[in-house]
Amino acid sequence: MPTRSKARKEEPAEAGSDIVMEEAPTSHQPESKDDDMSLPGSTPTAASFEFLNEGHTLGNALRYVINRNPEVEFCAYAIPHPSEPKMTVRIQTFEGTTAIEALEKGLRDLQDLCDVVTDKFIEARERFSAGASS
């Protein structure tokens, strides 16, 4: 995984930019590099994901779960326009993991949470009927 300084070297054009790199914001994120595989704006540790036909139902819970991952530097979701059925999630991670891994982990953690809540509900429901009938 490229370090920040490496990414800078690969992009000499950056040298001419207004911002002196040493004074750049303290974000951990490397500058984006033009990798043929990547879509504009993505790096291994920083990416935005678009979900079609999803909204706050998934977005907010997913955002919360991803943020609980200590490897994640930043995560937020948005619904860019109310009349487009799209939801976007931005994930930036530290070097130890990637945005995609963090997304996948978030999805799985949310699944686990759903499992636990289902179990707890069924358990509570059975206890309730047992209490009511006795």
Added chain:
Amino acid sequence: MDFDPMVMDDAESLGPVVKISQADSVRTKFELSNVDISFANSLRRVMLAEIPTIAIDLVEIEENSTVLADEFIAHRLGLIPLNAEGVESLVNSRDCDCEGYCEHCSVRLTLHAKCTGDENMSVFARDLVPTGERLNQVLGTPIVTDSEGLGPLILKLRPGQEIKLECIAKKGIAKEHAKWAPSAAIGFEYDPHNKLHHTDLWYEQDPKAEWPPSEYAEWEEPPQEGEPFDYDAVPNRFYYNVETAGNLPPDAIVTEGIKVLQQKLAGLIHELTEGEGGDGANGDYNGPRSPEYNTGADGFGGYTTPFGNAGNQSAWGGAGGTTPYGTTPYGAGQSSWS
């Protein structure tokens, strides 16, 4: 640092807790605690809008000499709750191989009534008769819960008037049309004393005197006189009141709701890990998005949550929440929820 999504930051808690305070055939009241408000709200939203049920979607009117317009009657028919037991094995009509509808993706109901007496006659939901092949003996039967066994009133006939029609009930979710909502209402509240100031209580002189306390107010400590506002406090206990419209038992609404969430997640994980699994949905879109930097993506940058997962047969609702936007089947077999 150990990461456990189930445990709240500062709590010595043991993860989510569910307490049921009332449960009968009409409603379930429960408290869900030690979860984040985002998850609690997701559960509420998914129960409201994305649980598949069955409702009348097509009406063919053969004879209507009532005073009501055809479309008016069709609309009323759509809103009649039908028993949704077993909808999970009903195919979503948009995904079915048939043309239009068939017994795998619909239930047929007929209504025929003529007022032959000299008194006005009422036509009720019980007069809607399921006919033809059905997946099971109850799927699509109108819900009748009143003591006289009539069900909701559909229309009235004057002497001599007649109504004759045939309905096709299909599977769907309330996101497409509220007639597919399993719940008549879902109560959701937290922080009965408004300690978090998430709401502003309108008042004339004194909000305490003018606002009746919530039924959950005595479950939580009232704020002390002069207590400073806690800026770090987050809601932790959520009170649900799930009331069914009759089509699904209230407990099933809760478990189905979570299942729909699970299906969304399973579908997304599937797409994320299997790479570009059959997603032509937005392949031509090259907007400023970024995932898949090393997967050989060809310009597709999103993950479509498939609402219409054709072959994903799990206990309830093979097709996630499905009605409208059916595309992108997520393959069968990867769903591990129980």
